[in-house]
Amino acid sequence: MSQPFAKLPAWADYGLLPLINLIVAFFVAGLVVLLVGESPIDAAVLMIKGAFGSGDGVGYTLYYATNFIFTGLCVAVAFHCGLFNIGGEGQAYIGGLGVTMVGLGLGNVLPWWLVFPLAIIASALVGALWALIPAWLQAKRGSHVVITTIMFNFIAASIMVYLLVGVLKPLGSQAPETRVFGDGGQLPGLGWLLNIVGFNMRSAPLNISFLLALVAAFAVWLLIWRTKLGYEIRTMGFSPKAARYAGISELRIIIITMMISGALAGMMALNPIMGAQHRMQLDFVAGAGFVGIAVALMGRSHPAGIVLAAILFGMLYQGGAEIAFDMPNISRDMIVIIxxxxxxxAGALEHMFRPSLQRIFQRVGRGKREAAAAVATGGGQ
Amino acid sequence: MEYLTTILQLFDSTIRLSVPLLLACLAGLYSERSGIFDIGLEGKMLAGAFAAGAAATWTGSAYAGLLAAVLVSVALGLVHGFASITHRGNQIVSGVAINFIAAGTTVILGQAWFSQGGRTPSLPNEARFNPINLPGADAMRDVPIIGPIYYELISGHSILVYLAFLLVPFTWWVLYRTRFGLRLRAVGENPAAVDTAGVSVPWLRYRAVVCCGVLCGVAGAYLATAQGAGFVKDMTAGKGYIALAALIFAKWRPVQAMFACLLFGFLDAVAIRMQGHPIPLIGEVPVQLMQALPYILTIVLLAGFIGKAIPPKAGGVAYVKER
Incomplete structure (x- = not known):
């Protein structure tokens, strides 16, 4: 696309523009709140109080944020390669299978610090394998990865329902979930971390996988901007033609990128399964894979942005649950709208405000230059 | 005779179950043939179903419900058009957004307006599309073989069912025998050529998006006011995506789309019927396998075992006039 206007400065491109998009999105969400007869401002105050007002509120906010960091990174890595992995939901769901196998098998035998790395590997591996077939179909047959990953979401859901109501359910139990893992399959909480900041967390399930999520975010930054593979991924994303010309194998990059993406989604399963419930339940992903799309778009596919966006969405999730007590008309489905x-x-209409913003900057820039010119000529006389 | 009745009932529910798929699939066909990918079929259908349920509750008229469904669905379609045609945004991102907006809004508004946990009140028969008995159905009922087929299978559906199946030849005619259809196909393959010929690419694509919205609205109205009696939370349950799969299966052609939708509807009907009934020799097939079968079949097709599905060439790419 040709750019008829001056390039925006970086802070406007990466800070101001997303902020404007976000404000517009929340403005429209506020209209929906008005439509159901509640005050958007009261709702916002309730939400922020619910999310940050107590130690447990913060704990839950960061707990949800952990899920969204993983799924956001999953979408972002694929974005950098020009792929849209909509299958984070299914990859995370299936990834739970890896966590569960390790948790059930070794939870009673090994301590958590030995089970944890094994569970990380297992979940990442299973998630990556679930992304492999869509990746192969994209690279080899050119079938759109969006379509195939959607299909794989449904297939994953069917498989997991089948397993959870059949094979994995303990005898005599009615609920579609596995048995509770042994002590080794349970991750330690992060209450001490919040204590340092002065919050007292009692029942919130924030656990050590939050730190793993931050490590993953850093690792993704390293991968994308500091390694040869990352360079190849970005080249492919910018211009597949240029990548081909540079001798980068399309097949290899697409498959590796999608597998990394799937592995990140799979690791999300650690948080709810080993960190919070200590067992696998039906539909434990609960839409986090899809939230990842919004998180990645809002965070502009940069890990730092993703962590911030994930915390924002964690706040919406936790605060949204609190609002529902006081405003029964607003349930968690409000979050789905937001x-x-x-x-x-932030995604489809991201360029809507760009031309007008560019015009403003151009005018301001010209004004400054003229002023500078006037000063310069004035000084010469 | 016993067998014939069972088979007829199976085919009958196949038709009922494939109608929303068929409508959504044809909707997607108009949009994608013009080069606008539409993941948002699901959301438009869902919003349409809610609008139909709500409007039929208030007015007591199924046709008012249908109108509301079409209006809401077209409005969402125009949002998709605004994002992907006017602002050249990513079409898939825009479709995903529409799905979420529809999924959330229907529940929130449903709860606020009707306080029944996100569903609309149960509709009386007067506010629904009721089965139509075709002329002579009762008289022919006792004629062997043809009688039951006519009575059970062909007669006794709501008007939307007949509309859906009539839309198949109609769409074929529009696509391959009218000027609009020719341009629609051209703009999906090579928009630059259409532009050079002096035809507006955005205007053509906007019209395609509106066609898509209308059909998704009808599909939603069918779900809420013909198949069901009111809107239920998440009532489309992935039908929009199955329709998308059917569209690929049919390689973006209307008649084949009908057969693909009938196939997927048939799988659904069999899955419902087989629940708890073991098949001889194989044993009981898990329901989940039957439910996943449309998706698995699509993957197999995409893997190239059945033949290559080639989408419209300019699909998913925003058109930029050269400066």
Whole structure:
């Protein structure tokens, strides 16, 4: 696309523009709140109080954020390669299988610090394998990865329902879930971390996988901007033609990228399964894979942005649950709307405000230059 | 005779179950043939179903419900168009956004307006599309073989069912025998050529998106006011995606789309019927396998075992006029 206007400065491109998009998204969400007869401002105050007002609020906010960091990174890595991995939901769901196998098998035998790395490997591996077939189909047959990953979401859901109501359910139990893992399959909480900051967390399930998520975010930054593979991934994303010309194997890059993406989604399963419930339950992903799309778009596919966006969405999740007590008309489905609006304004309509912003900057820039010119000529006389 | 009745009932529910798929699939066909990918079929259908349920509750008229469904669905379609045609945004991102907005809004508004946990009140028969008995169905009922087929299978559906199947030849005619259809196919393959010929690419694509919205609205109205009696939370349950799969299966052609939708509807009907009934020799097939079968079949097709599905060439790419 040709750019008729001056390039925006970086802070406007990466800070101001996303902020404007976000504000518009929340403005429209506020209209929906008005439509159901509640005050958007009261709702916002309740939400922030619910999310950050107590130690447990913060704990839950960061707990949800952990999920969204993983799924956001999953979407972002694929974005850098020009792929849209919509299958984070299914990859995370299937990844739970890896965590569960390790947790059930070794939870009673080994201590948690030995089970944890094994569970990380297992979940990442299973998630990566679930992304492999869509990746292969994209690279080899050119079938759109969006379509195939959607299909794989449904197939994953069917498999997991089948396993959870059949094979994995303990005898005599009615609920579609596995048995509780042994002590080794349970991750330690992060209450001490919040204590340092002065919050007292009692029942919130924030656990050590939050730190793993931050490590993963850093690792993704390293991978994308500091390694040869990352360079190849970005080249492919910018211009597949240039990548081909440079001798980068399309097949290899697509498959590796999608497997990394799937592995990140699979690791998300650690948080709810080993960190919070200590067993695998039906539908434990609960839409986090899809939230990842909004998080990645909002965070502009940069790990730092993703962590911030994930915390914002964690706040929406936790605060949204709190609002529902006081405003029965607003349930957690409000978050789904906000998620949709963020995807619309930060994703599909991301360029809507760009031309007008560029015009403003151009005018301001010209004004400054003229002023500078006037000063310069004035000084010469 | 016993067998014939069972088979007829199976085919009958196949038709009922494939109608929303068929409508959504044809909707996607108009949009994708013009080069606008539409992941948002699901959301438009869902919003349409909610609008139909709500409007039929208030007015007591199924046709008012249908109108509301079409209007809401077209409005969402125009949002998709605004993002992907006017602002050249990513079409898939925009479709995903529409799905979420529809999924959330229907529940929130449903709860606020009707306080029944996100569903609309149960509709009386007057506010629904009721089965139509075709002329002579009762008289022919006792004629062997043809009688039951006519009575059970062909007669006794709501008007939307007949509309859906009539839309198949109609779409074929529009696509391959009208000027609009020719341009629609051209703009999906080579928009630059259409532009050079002096035809507006955005205007053509906007019209395609509106066609898509209308059909998704009808599909939603069918779900809420013909198949069901009111809107239920998440009532499309992935039908929009199955329709998308059917569209690929049919390689973006209307008649084949009908057969693909009938196939997927048939799988659904069999899955419902087989629950708890073991098949001889194989044993009981898990329901989940039957439910996943449309998706698995699509993957197999995409893997190239059945033949290559080639989408419209300019699909998913925003058109930029050269400066």
């Amino acid at each position: 998620q949709g609006l963020v995807i619309l304004f």
